[in-house]
Amino acid sequence: MPCGNNWILLFGILAAQGIYILAMYVPMTQSVLHVTPVSLEEWGTLLFLASTILITVEIFKVVKRRSV
Incomplete structure (x- = not known):
């Protein structure tokens, strides 16, 4: 998680x-x-942007664990 x-x-x-x-x-x-209210298109954009940040942080953590 x-x-x-x-x-x-x-x-x-x-x-x-x-x-x-x-x-x-x-x-x-x-x-x-x-x-x-936020439109469905705007929700999609927000979800995409938040996902890219989450994925980037998780990749950083994996790389950091492997380098130690």
């Missing part, structure tokens, strides 16, 4: 993302926070 055994960090990330998504799609919070 990329996040290792840090379940508190994983829970915090998922909770923060959940709150953010909730704020985008609940009409009352949309008007209070002045946010609009």
Whole structure:
């Protein structure tokens, strides 16, 4: 697992993302926070960018372990 055994960090990330998504799609919070929902295309772009960072970090960790 990329996040290792840090379940508190994983829970915090998922909770923060959940709150953010909730704020985008609940009409009352949309008007209070002045946010609009993200389109499916934008979600795809965000997922792609986040994946490239995750893959790069994991490759770096493998290379670093092998060089030590």
